[in-house]
Amino acid sequence: MSEIEDIPPRSVDHARIEKAVREILLAIGEDPDRDGLQQTPARVARAYEEQFAGLDQKPGDVLTTSFEADHEEMVLVKDIELYSTCEHHLVPFYGVAHVGYIPGADGRITGLSKLARLVDVYARRPQVQERLTGQVADAIMDSLDPRGVIVVVEAEHLCMSMRGIRKPGAKTVTSAVRGAFRASDRTRAEAMSLILDRR
Ligand SMILES: Nc1nc2c(ncn2[C@@H]2O[C@H](COP(=O)(O)OP(=O)(O)OP(=O)(O)O)[C@@H](O)[C@H]2O)c(=O)[nH]1
Ligand SMILES: [Zn+2]
Secondary structure (H helix, E strand, C coil): CCHHHHCCCCCCCHHHHHHHHHHHHHHCCCCCCCHHHCCHHHHHHHHHHHHCHHHHCCHHHHCCCEEECCCCCCEEEEEEEEEEEECCCCCEEEEEEEEEEECCCCCEEECHHHHHHHHHHHHCCEECHHHHHHHHHHHHHHHHCCCEEEEEEEEEEHHHHCCCCCCCCCCEEEEEEEEHHHHCHHHHHHHHHHHHCCC
16 A cells, blocks of 8 residues: 555645634634644644544444344443534533434344444534434434434533533433334333433
C-alpha cells in the first residue's frame, strides 16, 4: 500500500475549522496567539472530527453481524452511555440509551455491541434528541426486520444547564416505538418496566 493510501480519509475540513475557531476566539475578545490558545483551533478540529464521525457512517457499517438464534423474545440493552452534540448550540448533551427489539419470525439476532455502536453512529452528529432516538429505532427496523423496536433516551442538555434557562439536572426522556411495541400496550409496558428497573 502506498503512503498516500495509508492516510485515513478525513471527514472534516481541518483547515476550515481551524480558521473558524481562530475567528471565534478573536470575536470573543481573546488572543488566539497567546500560549494556551495557540494549539486550540487544531485541537478543536481533531475533537470535531471525533464528535461528528457519525456523519460519515451508515447503520450498515456497524450492524455487520446477525446470527441465527431462534430467539423470538425481547432483547434489551440498557444504560448505553451516549454523548452527542446539540445542533442548536453545539454543546454536549449526554446520558443513556436503552435499546430493545423482538426478533422477527426468522429468529435472527444481532451482536449486542452492535446496538451500542448504532447509538454512537447517530450520537456523533449534530443532533436533537428526538431525531437521534427515532433514527436508532428505524435503523434496527430496516436492517433486522424485527417484530418491534423500542428506544428510550434519557439525557441532560448542557444548553439547558450551563446557559440559557440554567436548570442543571433536568432530564429529557424521549422514546421511539415501532412494530409490536407500538401495537401492544403489554409489550411496551414489559419493556418499560425492565428499563425503569434500577436494581
Ligand atoms: N426538542 C429539542 N429541543 C432542543 C434539543 N436540544 C436543545 N433544544 C432546544 O432548542 C431550543 C432552541 O431555542 P431558540 O429560542 O431558537 O434558542 P435560544 O434562544 O438559545 O433558546 P434558550 O435555550 O431558551 O435560551 C431551546 O429551547 C433548547 O432547549 C433537543 O434535542 N430537542
Ligand atoms: Zn442546545
